[in-house]
Amino acid sequence: MTPRPGPVSAEETARALEQRGERVERRDQRADRAAPKPAGQGGWVRSAETATAQPAIVARDLKVVYRTYGAREKGIRNRLSVRPAQVVALDGVSLTVNRGEALGIIGANGSGKTTLVHTLAGTFPPDEGTVETFGGTPAMLGLGVGFIRGLSGRRNVYLGAMASGMRKAEVDEVIDEVIEFTELGDAIDRPVATYSSGMYQRLAFAVAIQSRPSMLLLDESLSVGDEGFKQKSKAKMEEILSESGTIVLVSHGMGRLQTFCDRVAWLDEGKLVRIGDPERVIRAYRSHLGVIAPEVEDDDDDAGAGAFDQDDADLEFDTEI
Amino acid sequence: MTAPSTTAPARPQRFGYLAELWRRRDFAWYTALGNLRARHSNTFLGAVWWVLSPLLLGMVFLLVFGIILDTRKGDPNYVGYLLSGLFAFTFTRTVMTSGVQAMKTNAKLISTRQFPRLLLPITAVIEAAIGFLASIIPFFLIVGISSGQWPGTYSLILLPIFVLHVLFNVGLAVFFTVLVIPVPDLGNFMQFLSRIWLYTSPIIFPIDVRLKELSEFWFTVLSFNPMVSFLGVYRGALLGRDIDPVHWFGSIAWGVGLLVVGVYLFIRNETRLVRYLR
Numbered sequence: 309m310t311p312r313p314g315p316v317s318a319e320e321t322a323r324a325l326e327q328r329g330e331r332v333e334r335r336d337q338r339a340d341r342a343a344p345k346p347a348g349q350g351g352w353v354r355s356a357e358t359a360t361a362q363p364a365i366v367a368r369d370l371k372v373v374y375r376t377y378g379a380r381e382k383g384i385r386n387r388l389s390v391r392p393a394q395v396v397a398l399d400g401v402s403l404t405v406n407r408g409e410a411l412g413i414i415g416a417n418g419s420g421k422t423t424l425v426h427t428l429a430g431t432f433p434p435d436e437g438t439v440e441t442f443g444g445t446p447a448m449l450g451l452g453v454g455f456i457r458g459l460s461g462r463r464n465v466y467l468g469a470m471a472s473g474m475r476k477a478e479v480d481e482v483i484d485e486v487i488e489f490t491e492l493g494d495a496i497d498r499p500v501a502t503y504s505s506g507m508y509q510r511l512a513f514a515v516a517i518q519s520r521p522s523m524l525l526l527d528e529s530l531s532v533g534d535e536g537f538k539q540k541s542k543a544k545m546e547e548i549l550s551e552s553g554t555i556v557l558v559s560h561g562m563g564r565l566q567t568f569c570d571r572v573a574w575l576d577e578g579k580l581v582r583i584g585d586p587e588r589v590i591r592a593y594r595s596h597l598g599v600i601a602p603e604v605e606d607d608d609d610d611a612g613a614g615a616f617d618q619d620d621a622d623l624e625f626d627t628e629i
Numbered sequence: 630m631t632a633p634s635t636t637a638p639a640r641p642q643r644f645g646y647l648a649e650l651w652r653r654r655d656f657a658w659y660t661a662l663g664n665l666r667a668r669h670s671n672t673f674l675g676a677v678w679w680v681l682s683p684l685l686l687g688m689v690f691l692l693v694f695g696i697i698l699d700t701r702k703g704d705p706n707y708v709g710y711l712l713s714g715l716f717a718f719t720f721t722r723t724v725m726t727s728g729v730q731a732m733k734t735n736a737k738l739i740s741t742r743q744f745p746r747l748l749l750p751i752t753a754v755i756e757a758a759i760g761f762l763a764s765i766i767p768f769f770l771i772v773g774i775s776s777g778q779w780p781g782t783y784s785l786i787l788l789p790i791f792v793l794h795v796l797f798n799v800g801l802a803v804f805f806t807v808l809v810i811p812v813p814d815l816g817n818f819m820q821f822l823s824r825i826w827l828y829t830s831p832i833i834f835p836i837d838v839r840l841k842e843l844s845e846f847w848f849t850v851l852s853f854n855p856m857v858s859f860l861g862v863y864r865g866a867l868l869g870r871d872i873d874p875v876h877w878f879g880s881i882a883w884g885v886g887l888l889v890v891g892v893y894l895f896i897r898n899e900t901r902l903v904r905y906l907r
Binding site: 375426429430431432433435445448449456457458459463466467470471472473474475476499 | 652653655656659660663664666667668670671738739740741742743744900903904905
């Protein structure tokens with residue numbers, strides 16, 4: 309667990325903000341609908357936002373507990389215990405992601421962001437609670453999606469596509485298109501072990517996107533890759549949204565989240581603290597961290613498209629490689 | 630609104646599950662081939678190791694047991710006896726751990742894709758099966774050169790017994806996956822278990838010849854060892870020896886039985902297993 313910067317809890321910070329007249333949406337019925345976003349901000353306004361919301365992913369009371377036999381508490385009784393130590397990663401999280409909506413997830417390290425995305429993707433069953441998805445199977449994209457490192461990029465595209473349920477013959481038909489999207493050139497036939505992390509991510513993104521998923525969940529992966537590819541992958545995600553698909557995005561890049569997402573959810577120690585308008589939630593989160601006082605206006609929402617990649621400096625790989 | 634397509638805690642339907650498994654057979658096959666290709670990709674000899682490894686293993690056993698400990702005891706084709714048992718057993722020994730390993734190394738894939746997880750231990754068995762088939766080539770060469778016994782029509786028996794052996798190994802790999810993933814400590818017992826299994830199976834010497842002094846009770850217990858049945862049939866297929874019908878029966882019962890039990894347990898516990906992997 310990360311030490312908290314201040315003595316205040318996340319709840320307290322948010323409450324304090326509210327008392328000061330800040331409107332931060334509470335986690336309630338209201339927050340479960342898409343919050344309309346002020347027009348003009350960030351430049352990513354889609355008609356779907358104001359239309360009646362159709363749920364794509366509905367999560368109810370998710371609880372996830374990790375068990376480990378290592379790192380027991382001190383004391384002979386704890387050390388000899390047969391029961392594993394428990395870490396509560398998600399604690400009663402409920403949220404709805406709508407069609408045509410991009411939801412961002414923020415929170416300190418160890419707050420349960422990655423666990424939440426994996427649970428929403430349906431790849432990790434929660435200990436309690438349910439996840440329902442409507443109209444499609446979510447595609448999950450994290451850092452290092454499980455390539456065989458000794459094999460060429462081309463063979464890994466095959467394996468990745470087949471892991472998503474395609475037959476070999478079906479992959480044969482789209483393989484050229486996928487490889488073209490990666491822009492890896494001759495490197496596609498080199499072992500993945502020789503790839504840089506950027507090249508690796510290009511490949512991972514191309515594989516994840518090839519099935520044209522209507523729901524895409526990303527875990528800290530967009531910010532890797534060079535300028536050109538970033539724009540390209542962003543355009544691809546815009547395309548998904550415009551076809552009333554759904555995107556869930558975990559990131560520490562606040563500027564990117566603010567311009568790209570319709571709503572942002574703030575997790576703290578496995579609990580959903582706030583969900584709603586990106587600007588307000590991010591401001592509440594930042595003031596909780598003590599990064600920026602709540603009075604100070606966000607200085608990064610004027611950047612438009614450029615803001616998408618401005619936060620690379622605080623990109624971290626706490627999830628996995 | 631469309632009907633919900635996924636409800637996370639719900640267990641997949643058993644036969645729908647098997648249908649989905651079959652639908653994704655390409656994945657299992659190509660992942661196995663990919664792992665095989667990758668395994669020796671950074672060695673100088675590359676694919677030659679597929680034949681060389683079992684050959685060297687056979688020579689070590691031949692040296693230790695055939696010559697130093699002199700377990701031959703008048704078998705005119707001891708080389709064939711030892712190697713046929715050793716290679717077939719190696720296939721089984723490999724899957725005892727590689728099924729679990731496949732789940733662990735693919736934890737990443739498990740966390741990002743929805744697919745029947747049973748594919749992963751099956752992939753491990755396909756890999757080991759290809760390794761076993763590769764070792765048959767040096768086997769026939771060595772036996773042919775050393776004893777003049779080359780494969781004949783009896784070798785066709787290899788096909789059914791190999792299929793039964795694969796079924797058994799899938800069951801075994803899956804069974805151990807269900808056991809070891811929740812209790813990792815059991816994984817440390819595998820090497821001891823496989824060693825005991827090696828010495829209580831008719832691999833280095835025929836049990837009935839060696840363990841004459843054993844009481845009837847223990848003798849009966851040892852005859853339930855699935856390897857007794859499988860090796861009995863394998864020696865018919867590889868060396869043209871007489872096959873006890875009991876060994877045929879034992880191979881079928883173990884192969885089909887353990888497959889059904891293992892797969893049933895795995896599908897029942899899949900959700901729970903995945904939780905241990907995250």
